[in-house]
Amino acid sequence: MTGEPRSRHVVVMGVSGAGKTTVARGISAATGLLFAEADEFHSPANVARMRSGVPLDDTTRWPWLRDIAAWTADRAAEGRSTVLACSALKRSYRDVLRQGPLSVDLVHLDGPAEVIRARMARREGHYMPASLLESQLATLEPAEPDESVLVLDVSLAPEALIVAAVKGLGLSVSLPVEER
Incomplete structure (x- = not known):
């Protein structure tokens, strides 16, 4: 053991338009997390x-999730x-994400579909049309008790x-910001 702190990995999850990126x-x-x-x-x-308004299916999602x-x-x-x-809509998708680091904390942005739909209507330049919200809501599997999840109201x-x-994740506040 080197005494160096372990890395933390957080996935902000939810349907399109929930505010994940923000x-x-x-x-x-x-916090300075990458x-x-x-x-x-x-x-x-x-x-x-x-x-084009066609939702992804599991076959099209697996390579994407493995890359992440x-x-x-x-x-x-x-x-x-x-x-x-x-x-990270399904448990199986989140399980793939955990194949990277074994410990992943989830922040699930959840709430009324009408709030999310209104946010999607105001977005500019995003390829995900509001018409796919229903398919995402149908696909969404809430986190299970053995998953580390913090649910927040969108x-x-x-x-x-x-x-x-x-605060909910107990992260330390710092100043540096990095992006992929």
């Missing part, structure tokens, strides 16, 4: 599929802590969600 970036800014956006790991084919897990495992091997914005302001996540 909250994950805020956690990164507050930020990554799971959407950036999608293949061009996956992006085109979603842009490999990225996180590489950061863990470097001793770097991470915060990832990723839908109705809260982004700043309040960030503060609640940092």
